[in-house]
Amino acid sequence: xxTDNLTSTDILKTAEALRWQIGRDFHDRLMEDIYxxxxxLADRAVTRPDExxxxxxxxxxxxxxxxxxxxFPLMILLFTIVxxxxxxxxxxxxxxxxxxxxxxxxxxxxxIANAIGLPTWLSxxxxxxxxxxxxWVVSVMLPPMxxxxxxxxxLEDFGYLPRVAFNLDNIFHKSxxxxxxxxxxxxxxxxxxAGVVATRVIDSPRERLIAIITNNFALCNGRWPTQILIAxxxxxxxxxxxxxxxxxxxxxxxxxxxxxxxxxxxxxxxSRTVLRGEVSTFSLELPPYRPPQVLRTIYTSLIDxxxxxxxxxxxxxxxAGAAIWLIANITIGGTSLAEYLVNxxxxxxxxxxxxxxxxxxxxxxxxxxxxxxxTVLMLTVLxxxxxxxxxxxxxxNAQSTSDYMSLFTAGGWTLLTAVNLMLFSLIHNPCSTTIYxxxxxxxxxxxxxxxxxxxxxxxxxVTFFVAQIWRLFAG
Amino acid sequence: xxxxxxxxxVAAGLLALTAVFLWPERGIWARWQHTRHINxxxxxxxxxKHIYKCEMKGRRPTLESIAGVIHANLDNTAELLSDMESNxxxxxxxxxxxxTPAGREAALHIIxxxxxxxxxxxxxxxxxxxxxxGRAERLEHALTPAQVDxxxxxxxxxxxxxxxxxxPTATGQLVSHGGQPLTKLxxxxxxxxxxxxxxxxxxxxQLVAEGLYPDMPVRIIEISDERVRFWANxxxxxxxxxxxxxxxxxxxxxxxxxxxxxxxxxNDTLNRLPIGQVAEVVGIANRCRGAxxxxxxxxxxxxxxxxxxxxxxxSGDPTAYIIRDALIxxxxxxxxxxxxxxxxxxxxx
Numbered sequence: 001x002x003t004d005n006l007t008s009t010d011i012l013k014t015a016e017a018l019r020w021q022i023g024r025d026f027h028d029r030l031m032e033d034i035y036x037x038x039x040x041l042a043d044r045a046v047t048r049p050d051e052x053x054x055x056x057x058x059x060x061x062x063x064x065x066x067x068x069x070x071x072f073p074l075m076i077l078l079f080t081i082v083x084x085x086x087x088x089x090x091x092x093x094x095x096x097x098x099x100x101x102x103x104x105x106x107x108x109x110x111x112i113a114n115a116i117g118l119p120t121w122l123s124x125x126x127x128x129x130x131x132x133x134x135x136w137v138v139s140v141m142l143p144p145m146x147x148x149x150x151x152x153x154x155l156e157d158f159g160y161l162p163r164v165a166f167n168l169d170n171i172f173h174k175s176x177x178x179x180x181x182x183x184x185x186x187x188x189x190x191x192x193x194a195g196v197v198a199t200r201v202i203d204s205p206r207e208r209l210i211a212i213i214t215n216n217f218a219l220c221n222g223r224w225p226t227q228i229l230i231a232x233x234x235x236x237x238x239x240x241x242x243x244x245x246x247x248x249x250x251x252x253x254x255x256x257x258x259x260x261x262x263x264x265x266x267x268x269x270x271s272r273t274v275l276r277g278e279v280s281t282f283s284l285e286l287p288p289y290r291p292p293q294v295l296r297t298i299y300t301s302l303i304d305x306x307x308x309x310x311x312x313x314x315x316x317x318x319x320a321g322a323a324i325w326l327i328a329n330i331t332i333g334g335t336s337l338a339e340y341l342v343n344x345x346x347x348x349x350x351x352x353x354x355x356x357x358x359x360x361x362x363x364x365x366x367x368x369x370x371x372x373x374x375t376v377l378m379l380t381v382l383x384x385x386x387x388x389x390x391x392x393x394x395x396x397n398a399q400s401t402s403d404y405m406s407l408f409t410a411g412g413w414t415l416l417t418a419v420n421l422m423l424f425s426l427i428h429n430p431c432s433t434t435i436y437x438x439x440x441x442x443x444x445x446x447x448x449x450x451x452x453x454x455x456x457x458x459x460x461x462v463t464f465f466v467a468q469i470w471r472l473f474a475g
Numbered sequence: 476x477x478x479x480x481x482x483x484x485v486a487a488g489l490l491a492l493t494a495v496f497l498w499p500e501r502g503i504w505a506r507w508q509h510t511r512h513i514n515x516x517x518x519x520x521x522x523x524k525h526i527y528k529c530e531m532k533g534r535r536p537t538l539e540s541i542a543g544v545i546h547a548n549l550d551n552t553a554e555l556l557s558d559m560e561s562n563x564x565x566x567x568x569x570x571x572x573x574x575t576p577a578g579r580e581a582a583l584h585i586i587x588x589x590x591x592x593x594x595x596x597x598x599x600x601x602x603x604x605x606x607x608x609g610r611a612e613r614l615e616h617a618l619t620p621a622q623v624d625x626x627x628x629x630x631x632x633x634x635x636x637x638x639x640x641x642x643p644t645a646t647g648q649l650v651s652h653g654g655q656p657l658t659k660l661x662x663x664x665x666x667x668x669x670x671x672x673x674x675x676x677x678x679x680x681q682l683v684a685e686g687l688y689p690d691m692p693v694r695i696i697e698i699s700d701e702r703v704r705f706w707a708n709x710x711x712x713x714x715x716x717x718x719x720x721x722x723x724x725x726x727x728x729x730x731x732x733x734x735x736x737x738x739x740x741x742n743d744t745l746n747r748l749p750i751g752q753v754a755e756v757v758g759i760a761n762r763c764r765g766a767x768x769x770x771x772x773x774x775x776x777x778x779x780x781x782x783x784x785x786x787x788x789x790s791g792d793p794t795a796y797i798i799r800d801a802l803i804x805x806x807x808x809x810x811x812x813x814x815x816x817x818x819x820x821x822x823x824x
Contacts, residue, residue, distance in 0.1 A: 035772050035777050039777055067789065167790060168790065169790070169792065173793075179804075279599065281770045284803065461490070464486060467479075468482045
C-alpha cells in the first residue's frame with residue numbers, strides 16, 4: 001500500500017491493529033523513558049563535587065533525633081518546652097489585653113456612648129454585644145497564638161518537624177493516616193483552623209482528608225480555658241487542697257489525650273469506610289537542616305497564621321456577640337428569648353447530662369469556643385437571677401473559684417455536668433472559622449458536613465452514655 | 476428525667492438499628508441499593524456477557540449456567556431468554572443459545588464498560604485490587620456508550636484492563652490475550668503472565684495476595700497433581716493446580732515490546748536494602764499504578780537511579796533513602812514495589 005491511495009479509514013484500521021501490538025501500559029513506558037532520558041541528560045550536564053565532606057552535620061543530627069533511644073524523649077521534651085512557654089508566656093499579655101479591652105475599654109466606650117447620647121439599646125447591642133465578644137476572643141486567643149505559632153514555625157523552619165513525622169509515621173500508618181498528621185494535629189492544639197490549613201503539607205488526597213476531618217479532636221486554644229476552669233472548679237474540688245492542682249491538670253491532660261486517641265480511632269474508621277476510594281500515596285521528604293531565620297519566621301507566622309486566624313475569628317465573633325446580646329435582651333411577654341430557648345433545649349441537655357444553658361451557649365458560640373464560658377455564666381445569671389458580676393444580659397467571667405462554684409451550683413450543676421461539659425467541649429462540631437476553612441481547603445460541601453456533624457453526633461452519643469451509666473450507678 | 480436503664484437500652488437499640496441499616500457493604504441500605512439494580516435489564520445484560528464469554532472459550536452456554544450467573548431460577552431464566560429472543564439479542568436453535576450480531580454488540584459494550592471501569596479504579600482511585608471487579612460489576616450496567624467513550628478518552632484509550640484482559644474498542648474489536656494456563660507451561664521455560672482470571676472473586680483475591688500481576692515473568696520449578704511451584708518476580712510461589720490454572724501465561728519472548736531490563740527473579744526490592752548500602756533501581760513493579768507510580772517518577776526513581784538506604788524510623792517504618800541527593804522516607808510496602816540491583820564491584824563509575 002502506498003501513501004497515495006491511503007484513505008482515512010485505512011489509517012484508522014492500521015492504527016486499530018497496531019494498538020494491540022504496542023503492548024500494555026505503553027503510556028507508562030513512554031513516561032518512564034522520557035523521565036529516564038531527562039535524568040540522563042541532567043547527569044551528563046551537571047557536575048558535582050567528588051568528595052563528600054567527612055563530617056556531615058545533617059546526618060549527625062538525624063542520627064540523634066531519629067535514634068531509637070533519643071528520638072522519642074527528645075521529641076516529648078521539645079514539645080513540652082513549646083507548650084510550657086506558650087502557656088506561661090501567654091498569661092501576662094492575656095491579662096493585660098483583657099484589662100485594656102474589657103475592664104477599661106467597656107466603661108470607656110459606654111462613656112463615649114452616653115456623651116453622644118446613644119440610646120441604651122444601641123450602646124448595649126454594640127458594646128455589650130459585638131464589642132465585648134470580639135474583645136474576649138482577641139484577649140484569650142491572640143497571645144497564645146502569637147507565641148505558639150512562631151515557636152512552631154521555627155521548629156519547622158529548622159527542619160525538625162518532618163523528622164517528627166518520620167518518627168511517628170508507623171503509628172499513623174496503622175490508623176490509615178499520614179505521619180505528617182502529627183504536625184497538623186500539633187498545630188490544631190493551637191488552633192483547629194490553622195491545623196486544617198497545615199494539612200496542606202500532606203500530599204496524598206485520602207490522608208489529607210483524614211487529617212482535616214480529625215483535626216477537631218486536637219483540643220484547641222479556645223477550649224483549653226474551658227477545660228482548665230471546669231477541672232479546677234469541679235475535679236480539683238474532689239481531692240484535698242494540696243492535690244487539687246495536680247489532679248485537675250491530669251484531668252485536662254487526660255481529655256487532651258482522649259482527643260488524640262479519638263483522632264486515631266476516627267482516622268482508622270474513615271480510611272476503611274467513606275474515604276476508602278480516595279487516592280493514597282506516601283512520600284515524606286526530610287529536607288536538609290537550616291539555621292532558622294528568626295525574624296522572617298516571626299514575621300511570616302504572624303502574618304500567615306496568627307493574623308489570618310485572628311481576622312477570621314473577629315469576623316465570626318462580631319455577629320456572635322450581637323446574637324448573644326439579642327437573645328438575652330429581647331423579651332417576649334416579659335420573658336427573654338434566651339429563656340425560651342434554654343427551656344426548649346433543657347430536656348435534651350438533661351438527657352445527655354448537660355443542661356439547656358450549656359447547649360444554648362454552644363449554639364450561639366459556634367463562631368468561637370472562647371466565649372462559651374462567658375455565655376454560660378451570663379445565661380445562668382439570666383435564668384437563676386443570682387446577682388453576680390456585670391448583671392443580666394452581659395457576658396462576664398467570675399473572680400474566683402468559689403464564685404464560679406456558687407454560680408454553677410445555683411445553675412443546678414453536678415459533677416456529672418462538669419465531666420460531660422469537658423467531654424462535650426472536646427467532642428463537638430468545630431467552630432465556624434474552622435468549618436469555613438475546611439470548606440475552603442476541601443472545596444467540597446460533603447466533606448465539610450462530615451467534618452462538622454461527625455464529631456457533633458459523637459459528642460451526643462458519648463455524653464448520653466456517660467450520663468445514663470453515671471445515673472445508673474450513682475442513682 | 477427518664478429511667479437510665481430504659482434510656483440506655485433505647486439508645487443501644489437505636490445505635491444497633493442504625494448500624495444494621497447503614498453498615499457499609501452489608502447494611503440494609505447497601506443491600507437495598509444493590510438489589511435495586513438487579514432488574515430485568517441487568518439480568519439480560521449479565522446473561523449476554525456470560526453467553527459471549529462462553530462463546531469465546533468455546534463452551535456452550537446452557538439454561539442452567541445462565542440461571543447460575545444471574546441468580547434466578549430456571550423458569551424465570553427461560554422467560555428472560557425468550558424475551559431476549561424476541562428482542563433479537565439471542566437466537567435459540569435446537570436448544571443451543573447463540574448471540575445475534577445485536578446481542579454481541581450489546582455484550583461487548585458491557586464488557587468494555589466493565590474493563591474500562593476496572594482500569595479507572597486501578598488508575599484513579601485508592602480502592603484495593605480485590606474490590607475492582609465487584610464495583611465494576613455493578614457500574615457496567617449504569618454507563619451509557621457515550622459515557623464509556625468519554626471514560627476511555629479520559630484514560631487515554633487503554634488496551635488492557637488491570638487483570639490483563641483486552642478492552643474491546645468502541646467499534647467492537649477485541650483480541651484474545653493469547654495465553655495458556657500456567658499449568659500448561661513447560662517446566663523451566665521462562666514465561667510471562669498475561670492475564671489473571673478475576674472470577675471467582677475468592678480465587679482472584681488469593682492470586683492478588685500472592686502479589687501476582689499481569690506482565691510478571693514466571694518460571695515453573697515443579698508441577699504435580701497436588702501443587703505448582705514457580706518463580707514469579709523474585710519470589711517462590713506455591714499454588715494448587717486449580718488456582719494456577721486461573722493464571723494465563725505466554726512463553727517468553729513473545730513480542731519485541733520488551734522493557735530494556737525485564738524484572739527477573741534475580742532482582743531484589745528496595746525494602747530489603749540494608750541501611751547504609753547503595754543500589755541501582757531496575758524498575759517499578761507493575762502493580763504500582765496511577766498516582767503512586769507518578770509520584771515515584773516525580774521523585775526520580777527511574778531505572779538507573781542510585782538509591783542509598785540512610786536510616787530507619789525509631790518505630791521501625793518508614794525508612795529514609797537518599798534519592799538524587801534528597802532524603803525521602805518511603806514505607807515498607809512502597810519500597811517493596813521498587814526493584815533494585817546491588818551494583819557490581821567493577822560497575823563503579
